[in-house]
Amino acid sequence: MYPLLAFYCRRLFRRGRLEVRTADGTVHRFGDGGQPAVAVRLASHQAERAIAHDPALALGECYMNGELELAEGSIMDLVRLACENAGVHATSELWMRLIVRARGLVRRFRQNNVPTRSRRNVQHHYDLSRELYALFLDPDLQYSCAYFEHPQQSLAEAQLAKKRHIAAKLNLDREGLDVLDIGSGWGGLGLYLARTAGARVTGVTLSDEQLALSRERVEADGLASRVNFRLQDYRHITETFDRIVSVGMFEHVGREFYAAFFGRAAELLRPEGVMLLHTIGRSTEPADTNAFIQRHIFPGGYTPSLSEMLPAIERAGLIVTDVEVLRLHYAETCRLWREAFIARREAALSLHDERFCRMWEFYLAIAEAGFRWQGLVVFQIQLARRTEALPITRDYMAQNEARLRDREAATDDGRLRPALEAAG
CATH class of the missing domain: 3.40.50.150 (Vaccinia Virus protein VP39)
Structure with missing residues (x-):
């Protein structure tokens, strides 16, 4: 598994169970083994990197494009598992805060709603x-x-x-x-x-x-x-x-x-x-x-x-x-x-x-x-x-x-x- 994604998953998923099968067939498990339980398959190393670098955007895009499949549970179960572990402050990691800040810098352009x-x-x-x-x-x-x-x-x-x-x-x-x-x-x-x-x-x-x-x-x-x-x-x-x-x-x-x-x-x-x-x-x-x-x-x-x-x-x-x-x-x-x-x-x-x-x-x-x-x-x-x-x-x-x-x-x-x- 891409190291940054593994680091992030270990930090985030403390409760419940997340099982990730990567493109090389390796299975990685995170959480305390409780509920909710979700198992996903990632189709490529590129998907691993994308989700690690920008999860707020890439998780949905990988699911949308078929690069993330659910082997157990639904996409709602995965979202629930992430949110219940993150709490209200979903962007607590430094690199995620930097991504959010960078997006904020171009907000005026993106919301130029003439x-x-x-x-x-x-x-x-x-x-x-x-x-x-x-x-x-x-x-x-x-x-x-x-x-x-x-x-x-x-x-x-x-x-x-x-x-x-x-x-x-x-x-x-x-x-x-x-x-x-x-x-x-x-x-x-x-x-x-x-x-x-x-x-x-x-x-x-x-x-x-x-x-x-x-x-x-x-x-x-x-x-x-x-x-x-x-x-x-x-x-x-x-x-x-x-x-x-x-x-x-x-x-x-x-x-x-x-x-x-x-x-x-x-x-x-x-x-x-x-x-x-x-x-x-x-x-x-x-x-x-x-x-x-x-x-x-x-x-x-x-x-x-x-x-x-x-x-x-x-x-x-x-x-x-x-x-x-x-x-x-x-x-x-x-x-x-x-x-x-x-x-x-x-x-x-x-x-x-x-x-x-x-x-x-x-x-x-x-x-x-x-x-x-x-x-x-x-x-x-x-x-x-x-x-x-x-x-x-x-x-x-x-x-x-x-x-x-x-x-x-x-x-x-x-x-x-x-x-x-x-x-x-």
């Missing part, structure tokens, strides 16, 4: 076919953290609860409020706000696939007079709104553009307006994006700490009126996505090749691991321009949720219609 580059980054991930996402998402194609009200809740129910929870925080206290949805996805949240909360919704996305399906759903639901989805960058919006919501989009803004994002939000929000930002974040100090995610899944993405967002919010003149930290909700969401994808892997292979499917498996595994063991969370940050824009206690949120739950039955939102079926 409008043209932002659109290209979004297309890289979100313009994959809707049929792929339908394999593992809930029927409404919600591609963000669900809100689990109890452990037995299904993914579809938890995604409906997420929409209800967000709508309650927006405090849509009268019919016909103008709502801007920045990063509107496949349209599910915007349609919910129009159908159930009585809002007039403008949704913007940079994905052609998402826009096409969102518009089909608007027509299928007969909501063209209340919902308008369009292909537009948030920086180019000119209207003002009573409410702004952004779910799962802020991760694509890039650290260098936080001032522009919150400054534009403040300009678009009417004086008595309310904004709800739902974003992946870190409970730890700031750190660079996982290298595999950055290169293969979400180019240009960045996951912020609260300490990075709050200065930009304050400078924009916005007031933080509420912060909720969803801790394990996204871990459970990713687990259900991963299990659904694996269960329908043959269907995924009919859409993409084996390399893609391995990439997607690894992505969903490390995403779950990030929220379960590596300090990732979801922040829901409520913002306003005026202190008196919202009631002075949080009771209104629960009251709004109860009211919305009653309305769901009347508007048929509780039926959880599949997005593809609703679009005809």
Whole structure:
């Protein structure tokens, strides 16, 4: 075994059991022999060197390219074993910290998310076919953290609860409020706000696939007079709104553009307006994006700490009126996505090749691991321009949720219609 890889494995794997068969057929064992137990085969000495020099990137790439095979356990078991041994500080080794620091030096370039580059980054991930996402998402194609009200809740129910929870925080206290949805996805949240909360919704996305399906759903639901989805960058919006919501989009803004994002939000929000930002974040100090995610899944993405967002919010003149930290909700969401994808892997292979499917498996595994063991969370940050824009206690949120739950039955939102079926 390549000496640096052997050194790293001895240092990292103290609990559980890792068995590595190298290209020359030699078997190396690490850990205390307990659980979890994982056995892998490395196809070449080049794979050994790559993983040793840059494990955050090369482990996933070797699995994706078939240079790392699992003889015992799954790729999720391997990720779990590594994370449970490393703890939150996965980059404790000096050379790994140096790699992370070097990546940080070029972060400004990688996250230079001007409008043209932002659109290209979004297309890289979100313009994959809707049929792929339908394999593992809930029927409404919600591609963000669900809100689990109890452990037995299904993914579809938890995604409906997420929409209800967000709508309650927006405090849509009268019919016909103008709502801007920045990063509107496949349209599910915007349609919910129009159908159930009585809002007039403008949704913007940079994905052609998402826009096409969102518009089909608007027509299928007969909501063209209340919902308008369009292909537009948030920086180019000119209207003002009573409410702004952004779910799962802020991760694509890039650290260098936080001032522009919150400054534009403040300009678009009417004086008595309310904004709800739902974003992946870190409970730890700031750190660079996982290298595999950055290169293969979400180019240009960045996951912020609260300490990075709050200065930009304050400078924009916005007031933080509420912060909720969803801790394990996204871990459970990713687990259900991963299990659904694996269960329908043959269907995924009919859409993409084996390399893609391995990439997607690894992505969903490390995403779950990030929220379960590596300090990732979801922040829901409520913002306003005026202190008196919202009631002075949080009771209104629960009251709004109860009211919305009653309305769901009347508007048929509780039926959880599949997005593809609703679009005809």
